[in-house]
Structure formats: C-alpha cells, structure tokens
Amino acid sequence: MRGRRFDITALPGFSAIAIGVFVVLYAPIVTIVVYSFNASNSVAVWGGFSFRWYEIAWENTQVQDATIRSLVVAVSAALISTTLATMAALGTTRRGRFKGQTFIYVMINQPLMVPEIVTAVALLIFFATIKVATGYQGLGYLILAHSAFCIPFAYLPIRARLEGMDLTLEIAAADLYATPWQTFRRVTLPLMAPGVAAGAMLAFVISLDDVIITEFVKSAGQDTLPTYMLGQLRRAVTPEVNAISTALLVLTVMLLTAFFLLTRRRD
C-alpha cells in the first residue's frame, strides 16, 4: 500500500451504504417516470414507449380541474404566506430581543411541530362549523389553511437572509441621508429579495404537495391534484397516475433548482 494516503475521513463501508441509499432513494422514482411512458394498460408490464397516458391525463376534465385548483390554491397560499412571513421576519430579526419574541417564534413554527393529521381534524371541525353557519363552501377554506401552514416555510429562508445581512448597511444608508422608507426601499428590500423569492417557492411547493389537510378541509368536489391521486390509488391504479406524478415531479425539481440557485448566490 505504499504511496496510498491515509484518508482520515474514510470509514469502512460508509461509502457503500451511502451509494446504496442513493440507489434505493431514486430507483422507485425513476421507475415511476419510466412507466409513465408505458404504452400498455398495466402498470407492471412494459408495452413500449408512448405519451398515451400523458394525453389521457391531459384530456381528463377531473385532472384539469384539480390542476387548476391546485395552482390557484398554491399561488394564493404562496403570495399570502410570503407577504405575512416577510413582515414577521422584518419584525423579529435584527433588533434586540423583545418581549414576546419567543411566543412569536413558537406560533410561527407551530405548523412544523403539530402532526398534520391533528391540524387536519382541528380544521375539519372548525370549518365544518363555519360552513354550516355561513353556507360558504368555496376555495377560501383551502387557501386559508394552506397559507397558515406555509408561513413557517416562507419565514425560514427570509429570516436566514435577513440575519445574514450586515446591519451597518442600513446605518450607512441613514448616514447617507436616506429616510427610513428610502432605506427600506433602496437597501433592505433589494437585499432580502432572494430570500423572499426562495420563501415563496418553498411555500408554493409545500402547498402543491399537501394531501392530509386538503383531504380534510376540502368541500365536496374540490379535489386538488394530490387528493385526486389519493382517490385514484384507492381504486385500480392506471399509468395515468404515473404521468401526473412525473409532471409534478418535474415541476418540483425545476422549482427546487431555482431555489438552490437563488440561495447559493452569495454576494
């Protein structure tokens, strides 16, 4: 073994396990993607390459409705939660500790701590009461619920961005005759923008992926894409689900790539 360096970071078997983990992690996902191009009716037997299931999914009015509904809810939830999370992040960072700060942190992170099924039944009970009292059955409930549980996901990257920001920049702006509003507009806002964009993207992905809370909160006929898929999985599975999954997967990967590029760009 002459000339071979003693690698202090190497531990026996670790690399093999790690590679195995990556293979196992991706094999099922790759299978789904591959079988979404399967021409056959069966999900198990390969019948040649085709876009057939994408066409079927595309023309399925239920899928169309669910897709539009998913996007409406996710976009609204991302906008609302990001706006509120940005304000909260501005309120809770870069100032001395203040009374009640811990309470605010706990409240904002609460959706991350409570099991989703518990929040789901809580909202079911709460909204059932309101539905009876007001008669309103619209998408508002879904948007409200999604906006709420997206807040911590939007908040975290914005807060990280703000905390990494040099406080003296705003002092410097004030020194150069900027009013507080000018300082916010010309210095704080442009500098925190990547964090805000990242937060909005995470919120969008989280809302788009949600199954449990949506399943409990939605009124009749208000399927989103994930709850539609959950319903399909209960019956005989067709490769149509593979096609929808693949489409969602591609969307998620694209958003994540954008997110990484945004957060990795260091000034």
Added chain:
Amino acid sequence: MSPSAIEIVDAAKVYGYGASAARALGGVSLGIRTGEFFTLLGPSGCGKTTLLRLIAGFEMPTEGTIHIGGKDMTAVPPNKRPVNTVFQSYALFPHLTARENIAFGLQMLGRPRDEVASEVEKMIALVKLEEMADRRPGQLSGGQQQRVALARALAPAPQVLLLDEPLSALDLKLRKEMQLELKRLQTETGITFVFVTHDQEEALTMSDRIGVMSGGRLLQVGAPREIYNRPVDRFVADFIGETNFIPAEARGDLVRVAGVDLSLPGAGNGPVTLAARPEQVRIGSNGPLPATLTRTVYFGTDTHCHMTLSDGTEIVARLQSPPSGDIGLRDGQGVRIDFAPGALQILEGA
C-alpha cells in the same frame, strides 16, 4: 465660519438600565477644529467608537450635547446630519455597483441627475477608481472597496467625515499606502476628518491632533509631538510608544534614581514615577547611572538593550544597529546610562 467643526459638551452614554447598565462613555468634552485631521486613539472598549457613533447620530447621548457646525445636533437623526461615515467593514451596498454606491448619498439628498453624475465622476477620479466603477463590491479587492467607501462618504461633501478604523482590514503595505492617500484626500478636500484607531503609529503619522481615550474618558488631547513627548499619565505614556517607568524620589531640582542623583529642574518633592523613551536612553562609559546589561535583542534597524539598575528597576534602551549588526556589548556586562536632555518626564497620578 465657526472655528469649531464639532463641539461636544459632557457627552455620556450608558447602555442598559439599572444593575446591568454599562457606562461606555463618561462625560467627555471636546472641540474639533474646522479642517483638522483629528484622531481618537485608544484600546478597544475605550469608548472611541461610541463617541464617533454619537457624532454620526447612530446613538443618542445619555447626557450632554453635541454641536456640529455651530448647530445643536444632539437629537438629530443620522440622515439629517451633515456628517458621513467610512465604516470599519465599509458597509458597501452589495447589490449596487461602485458608481451607484458613490451616488447613493447625493440621490438621497435629491440632487439633480446630471449634478449627481458629474459629482460621482469627480469622486471616482479623486480615489482613482475609473477602471472599477461599474463593478460590484464583491468583485473589488479590500483596498478598492476602501476607496469606494471613502468616495461614497465624501461625495455629499459633508462638513465632517468620520472614519471608524477604516484601515484595520488591510494588510500592512496597503495600510501605509492608504494612510498617505487619506492624508492627501483630507488636504485636497479640506474636510474635517475624525479618525478612530487603536494603532498609535497610524495616529502619530496622520493626525493634526490626537485625543487619547481609555475607560470611556478622554485622557489627553494634543498634537502628536505633545502626546508622545509630554504624556500626562502612565496610561498615555505606555499606550503610545514604549516607555521605561522609573521609580524615583524628587528633591527640589533633583531626582534620586537607584541611589544616584540626576538633575531635573522643578522636580518637586516626594516619590514620583519618571518616564523615559527607550530611544532617549543612552549607553556609554561615562553616564551617571550604573546598570547591568541582561539581554540584547536584535530588531534589524534597532537593537534593544535590557538593563537592570542596582535597585532592580529594568530599563530598555533602543540603539541604532551599527552596519556590522553587533553593538559590541555582552550580556552581564556593566554599563553606564545617560538620558538625552529633556528625556525624563515626571508622570502625574502614577
């Protein structure tokens, strides 16, 4: 024009309340003249940065008043004060180019577009950044960032420029270069500079006057020569340059050091501490004070000779190294010490 650019009266700053209160600045009064290069010098935590932040308006004094250009500015927010700051970390806006950074203050003041543009060009030329003007701070070296920070603070033509240890992030060679550059800019613009540093050499070479601070107090204000040669107390003497402290007994015009009487007119009476700079200690065969050489340390241009007097007091002499590098003295050898005229100072409160 008023002779005083800044007039500070009894400024005190206390952080926190009650038991946890920390006094960062304890009643400082100071006048800074228009057009001078004034340096606040002291170790970290001495209150010099706090004083600078009070002048800039980032903090409000707990007590006292601050006048800038003859107007009471004690409670005026920083964006309404005719002063600009060069920050220690530069605090350049990372999303703006060098040019946009320099233009920022003028834009905030609502100057017309063409005026801003021409002023910015002037500033870019002044700090010699023509090639780099459209780069962002992240693409500039430390020295270039420093120049942008200077240009940005000078562009609005403030009455006073505040500099908070602006050279501390630079390496030695660049620091020397920027010291000269700063001095040149100050002379060319005629703006009052208030410079904060803990580097005594920097303070001595650049300043018209220096204020030495410690423990939130201003100990001495004076020209560099005055501070160096007539330090008011042991702290100032020790902080600025190296000093020998020699215990002595004063009797009229004499001081008795290790059993030997030396002449020092007006010495007074009683025990005193004398201060003498190492470069003003001379070693010869006919000096009045006998000592034993314990150690010599070669520093290139200088050689430091550590000696002990008969009463155990240690004295260091700094001699210029001869071309051979060998001063011709051996450890353990007996020598005689003499002081240059005026070298011995009596320290107060020591």
Added chain:
Amino acid sequence: MTGAASSTRSGWLLSLPALVLLALGAAGPLLIVVVYSFLEPGEYSGVVWNFTTEPWFRVFLERDIFDGTVSLADAHLTIFWRSVKLSLLTTLITFAVGFPTAWFIATRPPSSRAIWLFLITIPFWTNLLIRTFAISEIIRNQGLLNTALLKFGLIETPIQILYTDTAVLIGMVYVYLPLMVLPLFAAIDRFDFKLVEAGYDLYASRWKVLRRIVLPIVRPGIVAGSILVFVPSLGAYVTPRILGGGKNMMVGNFIELQFGQGRNWPLGAALSMLLLLIVLAALLAYVRVTSSERPQ
C-alpha cells in the same frame, strides 16, 4: 430613549398579520379539538353539547355493552403500540443508513458536495404521496422487487409485502430518510476534522475515533434527525393508508376513521390530543437535551 419599547411594538405589529392567520388556520382550531374531546358524539357526525370524559375514557378502556364490565381497549392500544413501534424502528433504521450517507456527503470535496446534497433534497421535497406510491409499485406482488427475485430464482412465489407492517416500515424509512440525513449532514459538516487527526495521533482506531470523538460531537444533529423522523412517523397518515391497507392502521388513520365511518368525533378529538401530547413531550425532551448541551 424608548428604543426597547418601540422595538417591541414594531416587532409585534409586523408579526401580527402572520399570527392572526396562524391563529385562525392552525393553532386556534386546536383549542376547539380540546373542547370536542369532552363532548358526546352526535348520531351521524358532529357532537352533542354535553360535557363528558367518556371519549378520554374510551381511548384506553372499553365498557362491555351487555354487562357494563370495563376492560382495556385492546384494539386502540394495539394501534398506538404499532404506531410507536413502527416509528421507533423507522428512526433507528433511518439513523443506521442515514449516518453513513450524511458522512459520505460531508466528506466529499466542496465542488461535488453541493450536488450530493441536492440529490438528497430532491426526494425530500418530492410529493410524499408520489414517493409512497412509487414504493408501493416496487414492492407489489407483480412489482420490480418480486419480479427480480423470481427471475433470479431466489423465490418461487411472490412474497406478500404490500399491506403488511413491513410495507409500512419500508415506506416510512424511504419517505423520512432525508429528514434524518439533512440534520446529520449539517452537524458533520460543521465538525472539525482536525479532531479526527488528533484522535489518530493519540492512537485511536477508526472505530474509537467514530465512537469517542465524532458521535459525541455530532449528537445534537443525531437528536434533531431522530425527532424530525419520529414525530411525523408517529402521525403518519398517507404512508400506512397506501401501504398498510385497511387493517394495518396507525394512529393517524384511526383518527381519520373516527371522523369518517366511525362517526365518533369526540373520540377522534381525544385521540388527536393524545397524539399531540406525545409529540410535544418528544419535542420538549429534544429542547432540553439540546439546550443543556449548548456550552454557555
């Protein structure tokens, strides 16, 4: 100056809209669940507004309809026990394979490290439903796993994995693994490898270095990863529903049942609160462990 007071006020004012939304859409309704867990069930669904501790009683005990004798509610306890057991196993297995994985990523050269990390994050952000569905496709009787095993002659008839506890376990390990790897990676990434050199310098073996130096130092990451896996495992709903079929329920599915076919909202509410209490206890333990370790 009133700097501290104005900072408090603006901090609260800016956070207020988010807090109101969270109170309406997340935290507030939890209080209603507490109330519901002390009411009588309605005939078809909902509640009758009579105070009773019956739902909490029924979580643990059951009363015979005919003679009124009280015995332990075996069915409920089995479901709770299965949930805890599967969640603990999930945590253990994800740690056993997650630690080497995190170590592997953290010891890659900086250029490729970001890519490996990205590869772990993609499944993490991929829809949980899709991932569970993907695993079910693999372990089905006609799935990839059984087909391969049959082809190589290792088995003669397909093994029934889907709709067993094992399937749920496999699914949860698969789904929650990134939640273990990411905090472990963060901890190992911060770890100073000079300490490993010092360990070898002082004659420690690789195993000793791992056990005596690395593991104690990255412990906060281990605890964080375990909590991040254990908590959602315990409340899992989608994974056991798809992979466990109807019989192999976990707490989450059982709660849902009470609001669906079971038509016993108060019992469901009591079960939800019990689940929440267990999770909060785990989180509290986590906070205590990590805050006592932080050097002051």
